[in-house]
Amino acid sequence: MTNISISLEGIDQAIDSLNYRPGSIKQRAILAIRAFYTSNESLKQLSSLDTDILIQSVWDVGDHLSKLKAKRRNFSSIKSSINADLEKLSQKGQNRENIIIADSNVFDMSQEAKNNLFNSFADAFKTGDINLDQAKDLLKAVKNFLKDYQTTDADNSEEDIEEIELDEGEEFEEIEELDEDVEEIELDEDEELEEVDELDEDPEEIEVEEDVEEIELDEDEELEEIEELDEDVEEIELDEDEELEEVDELDEDLEEIEAEEDIEEIELDEDEELEEIEELDEDVEEIELDEDEELEEVDELDEDELKALEEFREKKELAEHFDDTLGQREKKINKYVTVPEGKYTIGTKKSLKSSMELQLFDMPKVYIGMYPVCNSLFEIFIEQTGYTTTAENQGYGRVYHSSLKKDTNGLTWNKHAGSEDIKGACWYHPFGPDSNLHGKRSHPVVQVSVDDAVTFAAWIGRRLPTEAEWEAAARTDLGYKYPWGNKFNPNALNIEQSGVSDTCAVDEYDAFANEFKIVDMLGNVMEWTADMETPSIESKKNIRYNIAKGAAWNSKQDITISSRALFKPGFTSNTIGFRCISEIFS
Numbered sequence: 001m002t003n004i005s006i007s008l009e010g011i012d013q014a015i016d017s018l019n020y021r022p023g024s025i026k027q028r029a030i031l032a033i034r035a036f037y038t039s040n041e042s043l044k045q046l047s048s049l050d051t052d053i054l055i056q057s058v059w060d061v062g063d064h065l066s067k068l069k070a071k072r073r074n075f076s077s078i079k080s081s082i083n084a085d086l087e088k089l090s091q092k093g094q095n096r097e098n099i100i101i102a103d104s105n106v107f108d109m110s111q112e113a114k115n116n117l118f119n120s121f122a123d124a125f126k127t128g129d130i131n132l133d134q135a136k137d138l139l140k141a142v143k144n145f146l147k148d149y150q151t152t153d154a155d156n157s158e159e160d161i162e163e164i165e166l167d168e169g170e171e172f173e174e175i176e177e178l179d180e181d182v183e184e185i186e187l188d189e190d191e192e193l194e195e196v197d198e199l200d201e202d203p204e205e206i207e208v209e210e211d212v213e214e215i216e217l218d219e220d221e222e223l224e225e226i227e228e229l230d231e232d233v234e235e236i237e238l239d240e241d242e243e244l245e246e247v248d249e250l251d252e253d254l255e256e257i258e259a260e261e262d263i264e265e266i267e268l269d270e271d272e273e274l275e276e277i278e279e280l281d282e283d284v285e286e287i288e289l290d291e292d293e294e295l296e297e298v299d300e301l302d303e304d305e306l307k308a309l310e311e312f313r314e315k316k317e318l319a320e321h322f323d324d325t326l327g328q329r330e331k332k333i334n335k336y337v338t339v340p341e342g343k344y345t346i347g348t349k350k351s352l353k354s355s356m357e358l359q360l361f362d363m364p365k366v367y368i369g370m371y372p373v374c375n376s377l378f379e380i381f382i383e384q385t386g387y388t389t390t391a392e393n394q395g396y397g398r399v400y401h402s403s404l405k406k407d408t409n410g411l412t413w414n415k416h417a418g419s420e421d422i423k424g425a426c427w428y429h430p431f432g433p434d435s436n437l438h439g440k441r442s443h444p445v446v447q448v449s450v451d452d453a454v455t456f457a458a459w460i461g462r463r464l465p466t467e468a469e470w471e472a473a474a475r476t477d478l479g480y481k482y483p484w485g486n487k488f489n490p491n492a493l494n495i496e497q498s499g500v501s502d503t504c505a506v507d508e509y510d511a512f513a514n515e516f517k518i519v520d521m522l523g524n525v526m527e528w529t530a531d532m533e534t535p536s537i538e539s540k541k542n543i544r545y546n547i548a549k550g551a552a553w554n555s556k557q558d559i560t561i562s563s564r565a566l567f568k569p570g571f572t573s574n575t576i577g578f579r580c581i582s583e584i585f586s
Helices: 008-018 025-034 040-045 051-058 065-092 111-127 132-148 154-164 168-215 219-266 270-324 328-333 375-385 390-394 450-459 467-475
Strands: 099-101 107-109 336-339 342-346 359-363 366-369 396-401 404-407 410-413 418-423 526-533 545-549 564-567
Touching: 008 025, 008 065, 008 099, 025 051, 025 065, 051 065, 065 099, 107 111, 328 375, 336 467, 342 467, 359 467, 366 467, 375 450, 390 396, 450 526, 467 526, 467 545
Parallel strands: none
Antiparallel strands: 099 107, 336 366, 342 359, 396 418, 404 410, 526 545, 545 564
């Protein structure tokens, strides 16, 4: 028979059988629930546990509402996974009380076990395989079962439960009476079956007699009918032959008439007919060729459109999923703004070999990151994908030091200015192994290569901007020299003169956003683009360089939106980051 209740011993036995790795997320979750069961009384008293309290026990999120909200879906998934494991244990006999975690977050018996309990209650009375203790326990179990699964008529359910709560002596009197009723029903059924057998025999005899009477037909009468039928068939066949002869004659007359008409029609000019036929053939061939070409074009168009639509949907889902995982602070930093379609001025009149020439650019409608990608967003990407950056793989990154640094005495000269390749420098050690990201979660991520930036962007359903797109978005349709206008303002950006000698928060200069509300496109960090260029300087090696736009925290004051720099593939430093762009809504 099925277990009628759960116990602390059964719960602990099931947890031990799960054999979860110590410290794993599943173990922390199930032990967080187990901690509320301090005694056998708690099995009766606990009807539900607050999800947020359990989340706080599993993850270190405190009272942060946005973090709690983000973890609720995770907790639900983990609970479903644990229940699946518990059900497997039940099938193996290692979860003897069929323990699961209910929707209310407390331990309970599985629904299947409860159904089996109810069935075993009924079977016990039918077979008589029940003693006093079992009956007592079963009646209590059914009482609890009815409490849990009330019908829509609440009053009737309460009356049923009251009826179950009978005096034990009366209960067993009723059980004995029930057994007698069952015996009477069984006897009645036997008698009824005997009567049915007798009734079945009579119709069979009647049917046999009728069949015999039908078979005893007069054979002579049958033979006479058959002979008459043969005569009728012969007459029908004769009539048909006569009719066919008449039809043949009629067909011959029609053929003579049609032949005369055909001869008249045939006497047309053969040359004219042949010309018309040839022209018709040419038209048919042209139509068939046109249709084939059109169908090929339609097929190609449909395939391209479907492929583009599918790619758009996939990118949209990736972008929405990433944004849904973020807290309020990260959501603000991950915001995208619209760059309208139109003609934009890009490039410069300066005759610098590394500059893009002044020109008009047809800008499509796109959505670009309001800020560069910051450390907190990049960290989520690393945690969820296990991605290893270029700097980590190669073991070093370029580290720059600023000439000026602000301290209590104002700006001072830094004798260690310049750059060098430092072992261990990477995105979470931007200046080398002795540095870290403490206090820099909202700073732009650095020590990332173009490949790192492209991989991150694809993971969230977006991409890197081209140089033309980046510059058009920065200058806006007003064609400004700087994001805020045409006059340089040293207080509007983080460069060497600022004395920070490092990156700052991406929203530090919100007040100096451009007309499209895009922030930090000049100063703080240079930003990778999707473009590459081969320098015009004569060289034995034809190397294509990655293009970075804008300026960094160690730049001088002679920078503008058109400023650019070229770096070899795989280059990383503590002065270059990136932002994303796409055709997906902001």
